[in-house]
Amino acid sequence: MKSGMATTSILLFLLLAGLTAAAHRTADDDTNNNIRLPNYGAQAPEPARPWNCCDNIEMLPEKIFPPRWRCNDELEPSQCVAACKVCQEAPGPFPGPLICSDVYWGVDPGPFCTERPWGKCCDSAICTKSIPPICQCADEVDSCAAACKDCQPVESSEPPRYVCQDQFTGQPGPRCTPDEQN
Structure with a gap:
């Protein structure tokens, strides 16, 4: 009998504590402490590809969807610097063309050049x-x-x-x- 009464007392205390906390909330609490769930009805727009077209497209080996892509076209230094965030030397004799190491994460890697x-x-x-x-x-x-x-x-x-x-x-x-x- 005493354990049932103790449980009821604890539940009543928790209920009153919750009501008191709710009464003392401000408008700032509502805007800063909300948990935002994803909107399942809307789709996020795909980011822009770092290239307009690519002949030597490579899908990266990670098994994810959407896949990640890299364009391994060899570019002249001025083209690479203008179009890419990360330019690396293509394998071969130095100095050689550059490859854009930017990665695109999306469904469509774009057209061929x-x-x-x-x-x-x-x-x-x-x-x-x-x-x-x-x-x-x-x-x-x-x-x-x-x-x-x-x-x-x-x-x-x-x-x-x-x-x-x-x-x-x-x-x-x-x-x-x-x-x-x-």
């Missing part, structure tokens, strides 16, 4: 497993893209079809036709 010889997309890309890969597009098209230097006709194709035989160092780009998934 150099146009691929077959155009903006390719369904039948053949790439080496090197880093960066060396790719060729085996798509048979009505006419080769303007950037293609070695456009070969496909034998016995009616109407005439062509394949760009040029190689490109870097990713082959997006597919021209979306994947069909059932």
Whole structure:
């Protein structure tokens, strides 16, 4: 019986202490001591990429989302200093070009600077497993893209079809036709 009465007394004391503290709060207490929870309905805007375009993009190995990216394009010193916060020497003979060591944390690392010889997309890309890969597009098209230097006709194709035989160092780009998934 005494333990039940002691528990009730303690609970009553805590309730009164809480009410007293609430009565003595000021407007400053409300603004400075609030715990702010993230707003799950709104998304934070992605930060700006440190580069406009990049041919030698590298996704860093951390397994996080969104991924982190670094552009390993070799730049002249004046370009690197103007565009990047951190410039490092590219591997090779000294003095050489610089690489922008800035890291971008986001979903889209941006477009390539150099146009691929077959155009903006390719369904039948053949790439080496090197880093960066060396790719060729085996798509048979009505006419080769303007950037293609070695456009070969496909034998016995009616109407005439062509394949760009040029190689490109870097990713082959997006597919021209979306994947069909059932």
